[in-house]
Amino acid sequence: MTPTDAGLRKAALALCATFFFANPANAECPDDSAIDAFMAARAQAAPTPAPVAAGGSMEDALCAQDKIVQRLSKDLGPVAGYKAGLTSPKAQEAFGVSEPVFGTMLRDMFLQDGATVSASEAGRPLFEADLIVEIADPAVNDATTPEEVLRTISGVRPFIELPALVVAKENKLDGPAITSINVGAWKGVMGNVIAIPQGDVGTEMMANFNAKLTDSATGEVLSEAPGKAVLGNPLNAVIWVAAKLKEQGKSLKPGDYVSVGSIGPLHPMKPGMSITLTYEGLPGDPKIGATFE
Template sequence: MSAIMKAALVRASIGAFALGAFADAAQAACATQPEIAQFVASYLAREPAAALGAGGTMQDALCTQARLAQALAPELGPVVGYKAGLTSKPAQDRFGVTAPVRGLLYRDMLLHDGASVPADFGAVPMVEADLLLIVADDAIAGATTPEQVLGHISAIRPFIELPDLVLAAGEPMTGVTLTAMGVGPRLGVMGDDIVVTDPALMAQRLADMTVTLTAADGTVLSEAPGRAALGHPANALLWLMSDGVTLKAGDIVSVGAFGPFVPVASAGKGATVRYSGLPGDPAISVSFTR
């Protein structure tokens, strides 16, 4: 396949996920191509970057996010889903917002349980307990409750997100700048699929579960109930759809952190997340090399 064809495929993949943002590009104050190029250069070098979209609106930020996605796709692979960020009240208070923010997931950022990554995988590397939901069909658009959402989810996947806050000291870190940079995508470690066979039962288990993030030495870094993320993990998908996202079969959705994100340095040689209350009380781990 020629380089031109590959570029066309990447653009088509991004377009499927960011169509709404591009549609508003004419009205939104998107970051310029030189600004995008400088951010990408810092990102790829794992160096602190200047904020994108500072002082703009959320519409501006989404336009910038879509343009940045085009620039990152050749390095991170095509967009495969979405991530909801700032899904807890303390996180929203910290960044001065009253609602979640949304970002993108890329194919090549998703690793498997037991992966080993450099401790300095990003400019500002963090670790957090998260969860992925895999969309089964386009009919999820009609869901209005967590149980109905689970009726259109093929599987739940344990997920340790490894975000990179990337911004240099002194740069504004707000809901707008977080959105503009895609809510810090860098890496993530996935567990095995937990197939959804009984949506009502799974919805209850997700609400009642306890999600615990521990460091390599066993120190508990965070612990929270399933309800910590927007009252229920499936509410992240309802919020994304209310915010204009059209979810389709095969989309991967990160529901947001259960508890605060933690600097990788606090985890030591690795981190483990356990989901007590889900079938089999699954746990997944990542190790950090120095």
């Protein structure tokens, strides 16, 4: 091999390496057939591996999520908002992450207060105390404090999220894996909008209210936790979601919903159970309920 040939070969290899390492998501994002197989299993509530296995990259996971959302939107309508998952220290520790994970929510995932939901329609269905923040002003995308977020929202809505993990129990879920299944977004029961006072009064209210889940039939308290269990204040979840959207070249718009994440533990959904979620300390101590069959 001549010196000229050797130089050309070295330059070609360097170019190939540069392309490969600059585009890992393009090389590793699950192909359409893999997403189709996942969606078929999801529709049948059959256990299935995540499109991106534990240990994969977050770029590949978000690529898989985009493909899943595109397919879901054919039946569930357009994007209506976004969700932050793993927003508590315990949840992050359990899944081996140092920050929340990002998911997308579609219009017809949201159900009315008192809805009846069939547990058999999803793989590993769960329920949790959550909260929706409704966006009113695009200035929210530049907010850096809970008080600034308060100035840009219509209010908050009671929300019982009903995620479905889908993945078989023997398959590990870490940050990328759970992101690739759209953070388990399946359904949720949402209440009416509640106005929150501005300034310190409102920010303290959001940090200190108590989200209490009870068994509607027996009154047994299933779990309760303060708002500050979510990143110190649930409004911080809005700041985090806005930052993640900016990374994707997107932004929050008026009318968008942001699900702030679990306010307390996840619970398995059991047929025959009715639950009530009460927000002690928010204006009017609002509550919503759901029944599982």
